[in-house]
Amino acid sequence: MTNTTSVPAVDIHGVSRIFAARKGPGVTALDDVSLTVAPGEFVSLIGPSGCGKSTLLRLVADLDVPTSGSIEVFGKPARQARIDQDYGIVFQQAGLLPWRTVAGNIELPLELHGVGKAARRRRAAELITLVGLSDFASHYPDQLSGGMQQRVAIARSLAESPSLLLMDEPFGALDEMTRERMQNELVRICAETQAAVVFVTHSIPEAVFLSNRVVVMSPRPGRIRSIVSVGLGDVSGRGEGLRENEGFFHSLSEVRxxxxxDDAAGASENQAGARGVETR
Incomplete structure (x- = not known):
């Protein structure tokens, strides 16, 4: 975990990503993107399909490298931040190991990094309580609902006390009621951990409810069209009633x-040469 608060959690400067194509000049997924995320800040990325939201998240996570530009996480190159375990990652699918219990899945990253059994168990117990699954520690993934599985995935991403969470549509596969409950849970968890979050979503209400700022991206090539500051107070104080707040609806309208x-424009783009390239 990185405790530094004097440097940005994420500093993206002039980043572009061009994917080579079988024929032609290639596909520009991102073009000259710059963004700074402060420690403890919740920032959502939203835009039409193919705008490069997930590509940008993967670059921050060092799962891919930019064609040009630079990315730092707490003042370190993205690769070093990955090595130092400065962030946790949560994807749309929970990705739990079916042969491991809830506790066993949460312990996995600690086990891989040589943490002793007693310390692993203590940390897993803390996180199981944090995500509200104290009665399910010995259950297996196929005994859990989709929302519960995502809670386990979030707990696993927090196992090594990261100062940053990278989340790629973690609630996208859930029904609407479960999704709203998980949003409430995430607000609570972020308040307790004080982690910064970069969150990819297609949902405008989700982005507004969760975020300090919403980054609106243009159709490919992905650029930052605008950044909306959500003036709804501290994220930690947000609850169910916020969804009826006049300011909430104002921010919804602004992002919309x-x-x-954009969706229509993105759908009309020429996709020739883009086969097999993921540019979400």
Whole structure:
């Protein structure tokens, strides 16, 4: 875990990512993107399919490298931050190991990094309580609902006390009621851990409810169209009633207006040469 608060959690400067194509000049997924995320800040990335949201998250996570530009996480190159375990990652699918219990899945990253059994068990117990699954520590993934599995995935991502969470549509496969409950849970968890979050979503209400700022991206090539500051107070104090707040609806409208027409524009793009390239 990185405790430094004097440097940004994430500092993206002039990043572009071009994927080579079988024929032609290649596919520009991201073009000259710059963004700074402060320690403890919750920032959502939203935009039409193919705008490069997930590509940008993968670059921050050092699962891919930019064609140009630079990325630092707590003042370190993205690769060093990955090595130092400065962030946790949660994807749309929980990705739990079916032969491990809830506790066993949460302990996995600690086990891989040589943490002793007693310390692993203590940490897993803390996190199981944090995500509200104290009665399910010995259950297996196929005994859990989709929302519960995602809670386990979030707990696993927090196992090594990261100062940053990278989340790629973690609630996208859930029904609406479960999704809203998970959003409430995530607000609570972030308040307790004080981790910064970069969160990819297609849902405008989700982005507004969770975020300090919403980054609205343009259709490919992905650029930052605008950044909306959500003036709804500290994220840690947000609850169910916020969804009826006038300011909530104002921010919804602002983000929606910025996105208006993007889906149609993105769908009409020429996809030739883009086969097999993931540019979400």
């Amino acid at each position: 207006d910025l996105l208006h027409g």
